[in-house]
Amino acid sequence: MARSPINNLKENEGIAALIFLILCTLLAFKISPGVGTSNLAPAVPHATAPWIFGPFQVLLLYLPPWLGALAVPALIIIGLAGVPWAAHYWGDKWGMRIFSALFSLVLILLFWFMVKELWWTRL
């Protein structure tokens, strides 16, 4: 008898959960995250943000703080929130276009950060 698609999905979700847990455990055993610089050590001249906040650091580097770290991120979040309404009023394609534009912008900034802060400065 063919297995029900629901049970099939449950099994697949179980496998995905296992893979996730194994990956986390392997990473946890193999790679310890850094602890940064002690506050008792001499002051460091430049702090690199964690990769997740790389896009912020890049924006702050080139734009005034109110624009780079408040206005632009706020616009990105508002833009994301508005995707369903953009699709509703201007058509499906616009929902996709706005999301893709915002998401690519963040990815480009992240890439920029990786090259500039994590690679270039270490050469």
Place this chain on the structure above:
Amino acid sequence: MKDSKETETSVQRPILMSDHDQKEKLSPVHKLEGNSRNNFINHVRPRFISERVLSVFYTFCLGGLSFLAFLMLGITGILLMFHYQPGASSGYSSVLTIGSVIPYGYIIRNLHYWSAQIMIVTVNLHMVRVVWTHSYKPPRQLNWLVGVGLLVLVLVLDFTGYLLVGSQESGAAATVAANLLKQIPGLGTALAQIALGEPSALSGSTLVVYVWHCAVLPLAMLWLQLYHFWRIRRDGGVRPL
């Protein structure tokens, strides 16, 4: 009364439907859901499910994995709380103690860190999947907004977690964040104090950040996630485990 009986059956026996059949037959379910607005269980086990969404390649399990990561973070986070002490110098030294002295401390800390990193990736991919399958469109627009709220919460949790390390780098990050908040006219200074307390330039670990990171934000996130799941059902959406 008849409705509540039907509800019970629906809880026990979910029925499979093809996409084609679903269009017509879904309507009684929606009517039924409208009558039992507050019945959480009813939405966790809906009566009808579209066959298309029962493929693992529809969701790629990304929402479920994000929630699993959240649970991992909760468990490892509570374990970390046994030994972590917020404060300008105690924050950093307790992280070192956890990493080198406390039995299994380093593995708990590493698990906490890596689940957080993976969660950022799964949440973002989940959002891409939702856009890919056009699942943000009505009637799911409210759940999309809830999702955006969750995304912001994940980022803020990540940031406050980074501050709690109490290193010089976290001090720099806290100082930048405080200075940014202070730019907001009128409210800025108060906001910075409410959000971060009094971080020093050499350590972002304060009691205020600690309470945000370990209590307020995770509880807000848990509540929002439960609402997110409830809404998935209410909008007639996909079926997680």
